[in-house]
Amino acid sequence: MTYAFVSMFFAGFTSVIAKMGLTGISAELGLTKRTLFVCGFVLMFGAWTVPVQHLAGVNSHNLLWLGISGLSTALSWIFYYKALKEGDVATVALIDKGSVIIAMLLAWLLLREVITLRMVAGAGLIVAGLLVLTKR
Incomplete structure (x- = not known):
């Protein structure tokens, strides 16, 4: 549960900071730039924490469901950023929750x-x- 509360803390920051970052640019451009940062940070995290021998354990079942999850995440983020650009952070964040x-x-x-x-x-x-x- 500790990780869930830490996640909640950072997720709260994410919405406010993202709204600030969208000033003067489109939601689509903001999301694209943010996603590049996320990708870089996650790749560094994985390189640091995942033992190389674990890569061989990935199978088609994992790839299918993680791929569908990634698609779902992408769609969620696309519409979240469009809503964030147009609306109040608190309202958009609550609806998202x-x-x-x-x-x-x-x-x-x-x-x-x-x-x-x-x-x-x-x-x-x-x-x-x-x-x-x-x-x-």
Whole structure:
């Protein structure tokens, strides 16, 4: 769980800093530049932390699902940056976090993960927050 909280912390910074970086340029150009930085940082991280012998363990199943995940990430980022360019950071970020509900449902359907009452209550609060922040 510690990694999830650290991720949350940096994700919060990401939206505000990205909005600042989009000043005077298109969302598409901003996303492209940001993605180049992400690619470079992730490649350096992988080179530093992944043992070379692990590369042989990658199979077509891994590549298929990671490729689909990459496509999904790309589409998410494209629309996120377009929304960020047009809207308020807090509203866009909260709507994006509604993806928790989609992830929960997909994990239940595809991975057979259990949805608990606590999770349903949390999802309900997310939906309530979405409704409050998106109403004009």
